Amino acid sequence: MARPVNLSDIPFVPSDTTHLSELEIGDPSLVVDLGSGDGKVLKWFRDNYPNAELIGYELDEGRATASQNELANTAQILNENMWDADLSEADVVYLYWMAHLMSGFYETFWNQLKAGAFVVSYQFAIPELTPIAQVEYFYIYQK
Numbered sequence: 001m002a003r004p005v006n007l008s009d010i011p012f013v014p015s016d017t018t019h020l021s022e023l024e025i026g027d028p029s030l031v032v033d034l035g036s037g038d039g040k041v042l043k044w045f046r047d048n049y050p051n052a053e054l055i056g057y058e059l060d061e062g063r064a065t066a067s068q069n070e071l072a073n074t075a076q077i078l079n080e081n082m083w084d085a086d087l088s089e090a091d092v093v094y095l096y097w098m099a100h101l102m103s104g105f106y107e108t109f110w111n112q113l114k115a116g117a118f119v120v121s122y123q124f125a126i127p128e129l130t131p132i133a134q135v136e137y138f139y140i141y142q143k
């Protein structure tokens with residue numbers, strides 16, 4: 001069930017991807033960025049996991065269009081509400097949200113994930129879960 005959309009819930013601020021390479025997240029076939037912004041994180045995955053399918057949900061039409069143009073056929077940017085995402089096939093789900101929304105991720109998506117899937121959350125922990133690792137400002141969870 002989709003949540004009401006309020007773009008001011010999560011302002012656009014790009015992640016610092018400097019330490020992403022230190023994460024142990026296997027060899028993902030499908031990476032989903034919920035709120036993909038300018039595509040910075042997906043570009044990092046494109047460069048580091050060239051065989052992975054990459055999907056971004058981005059509600060802001062301008063950012064969705066611009067990042068789709070930049071990523072061309074290496075990723076699919078959906079100009080859609082991320083709360084409607086189907087994460088059942090995802091191997092890695094990337095989040096850069098806000099503290100007050102993190103329980104919403106757990107309630108809405110955790111049961112959808114397949115066993116072994118990783119969730120990488122930048123800056124904000126998911127209160128209901130214990131991370132398997134914390135690397136710099138990344139919290140890593142595994143289903």
Ligand SMILES: C[S@@+](CC[C@H](N)C(=O)[O-])C[C@H]1O[C@@H](n2cnc3c(N)ncnc32)[C@H](O)[C@@H]1O
Nearest residue numbers: 010012013014015035036037058059081082096
């Ligand atoms: C903090 S930025 C993160 C961008 C990117 N994931 C990164 O880490 O560099 C969050 C993005 O989520 C988008 N967003 C917020 N609510 C959304 C929603 N309900 N569905 C899709 N995108 C959303 C915002 O427009 C913004 O671009």
